[in-house]
Structures are given as C-alpha cells and as structure tokens.
Amino acid sequence: MKSVVVLGATGSVGRSTLNVLARHPDRFRVAALTANTDHEGLLAQCLETHPELAVLVDSDGAAALEAGLRKAGLKTEVLTGPQALVSAAELAGADVVMAAIVGAAGLLPTLAAVKAGKRVLVANKEPLVMCGGLFMSAVRASGAELLPIDSEHNAIFQCLPGGYRTGEMPRGIRSVLLTASGGPFRDWPLADMGSVTPAQACKHPNWSMGRKISVDSATMMNKGLELIEACHLFSLEPEAIRVVLHPESIIHSMVEYADGSLLAQMGQPDMRTPIACGLSWPERIEAGVASLDPIEIGRLNFQPPDHERFPALKLAESAIRVGEGMPVVLNAANEVAVADFLAGRHGFMRISERVDEALNAFDGARSQDLDTVLALDTEVRHWMGVSPREGSA
Secondary structure, three states: OEEEEEEOOOOHHHHHHHHHHHOOOOOEEEEEEEEOOOHHHHHHHHHHHOOOEEEEOOHHHHHHHHHHHHHOOOOOEEEEOHHHHHHHHOOOOOOEEEEOOOOHHHHHHHHHHHHOOOEEEEOOOHHHHHHHHHHHHHHHHHOOEEEEOOHHHHHHHHHOOOOOOOOOOOOOEEEEEEEEOOHHHOOOOHHHHHHOOHHHHOOOOOOOOOHHHHHHHHHOHHHHHHHHHHHHHOOOOHHHEEEEEOOOOOEEEEEEEOOOOEEEEEOOOOOHHHHHHHHHOOOOOOOOOOOOOHHHHOOOOOEOOOOOOOHHHHHHHHHHHHOOOHHHHHHHHHHHHHHHHHOOOOOOOHHHHHHHHHHHHOOOOOOOOHHHHHHHHHHHHHHOOOOHHHOOO
C-alpha cells in the first residue's frame, strides 16, 4: 500500500490522478490533497478519500473547508498558505507525490518533494523550466525517483532503454521528436488570429485541460516549455529535440536511435495513461482508458510547425539556447500575459509579443541559485505590471 500526496488536486491532472487511484484501493491510499482556492471541490475530494492532510492556499476557503470536514466528522488536518504546500509535499510516510500545481507556484513544493526523496510524478513544467539544473541536481543528491507525467515526456521516458533514470544522458539516441496537436488554431487564417477570444483559445480539439494550459497549447508556448523541460529531464541539447505537429494526438512522442530505429508511444489523448504509468512503474495497471484501435484511426498525419503562426515556440527555443535566467523570464512573462489575455486585457497574439518584450528587457539575466531564480521571477512579474502583493513563486 503506497501513500500518495496530490498537489493541485482539483485541477484536471489532480482529478485524473484521483480517478486512477480510486480504481486501485488495494494499492494506494490518499495521504494529502492540496488546492489553491476551490474549497468546495477539495471538500468533495476529502469526503471521498479521507486524507490525513488537506491544504488550501486561500485562508478564507480553508476555514470553510475545515468547517465542512468537521461537520462530516472527518479529522483531516487543514493547513493554509503557500508554505503549507511544502509541508504537504514533505509529508512523512508519503511515498508518492503528484506535482500538478500549474505555474511557478508549483516550484517550491515540487522541489521540497524531491529533497524529501519521494517518488515525484512531475506534471507541472515550471520547476524544470525555471531552474532545471538546480532541480536535477537535487534529484541526484536526494535519491528521489523522478517520473515525468506530461504525456510527451512520459512517452519519451517509455521509449528509452529499460532501467533508464531521468537526468541521465540516454545512450545511442540520435534525436527526440516532441509531438504537438497544433491546438485549435493550427489551420486558422493568420489574418483571423488577432480576433481569437479566450473561449476559443480554451477549446482544445483533443485534450481536456485547465484554462492556462489550454491557452499555452493554443500559442504553442506549451510545446516550448516542454522542449526546455525535456532538455533537463533527459540531458539533451536543444538541437537534439524536434517539434512535430501531429493533429490526432495519438503518438505522444518519439525517440530516434543511432541505428535508425524510431520508437513511438501511442495511446488515447487521456492523461490517466501517463498518470497510471508513473504511479505503478515499472508495472502496468488499469487506468480506465479505452483501447486504441489502429484500424479505426486509419491514418496519422505529421507536419512541421509554422513559426509565424506560433512565435512562442521560437521564443522558448531561444531562451533555452541562451540559458541562464532566460527561461525564468520566459515563464514569468508568459504566465502574466496569459492571465491578462484571459481577463480580456489584450488580444491573443499580444501574448507572444509581451513575452518577447520581456526577454529583450531582461537579456543577460542570471539565475545562479534558487534565491536568484525567485527574485528574477518576481522582478519580471513586477515589470509586466503585477503588484508584489499579487504574488509569484
């Protein structure tokens, strides 16, 4: 019986994780759940799973959560605030931590889980984007077991040789192909891109995701962040990673070997598959995902990305090549620009323009350690117009 902590339990990945866990009550128990502001959603999950700890970052919501738990007769401890997320990640007796907090807010709790030597299922890209070198050094120092849950990185992991550990340099690898659906605007006329609404950007053709990640997919910044993450997870140079548009989202990524072999991991576009893989690896467990019928699919299509349509991808490629603090700048600027787009403050194409402006403004920024990473993240957000009281990592 393994004890599992779910960071970001009320989000799409968190809900999918609980769905998989519920299918295997003989193998897993929920030790802790965390959320940002959704106290009603977290209360429902606590009533279902009876964790020993529940964390809600919002203090008002935490009070309502605790009242609901006590009314139901549950003794679940309730903590609040960002530091409480770290406490949940470090929870004594917990074996597995699902790191599914969206954005830079996930950095410190995910890093805490790594330093505590847990099996860490990393679904949030930001820790590796913001400080990948420091993060992977912490993995090696603590002996933590890091398994990628993003469908693309999990696919790469599954296509690498048996016994491979993340952070190692894969042997005999020629290249990695990161697949991307192209999102909802892959075939839109370029002239119409300026009129994209938040509702349209959040309507992904294949995946069911949160609003921020859906917008990142629509701009293809999501794929740029994944490229940066893959460099750190698999010790690859950016030149060894190629992004390929694959509209069907059936092949989740591919690995090309020196002997000419090309291995691909295929499956339904359902996050429960990589989640189940991470929870049970090297075993396989049932995830509630339908079988894939290649005859029904019939054909798979591939094409190169259009950088004029998706400038965010080029910005991410540039940030990882320059290195230092530029991925921190990229991530912080993108989070603010996406939030402003969703709030109706500017148009869709303005997201990438603002990120580009931030990269130019902070050209040469350094990030030697965790403190400078966090300071740079805050500085970029302030430059983008976010008040310090609104917070960052």
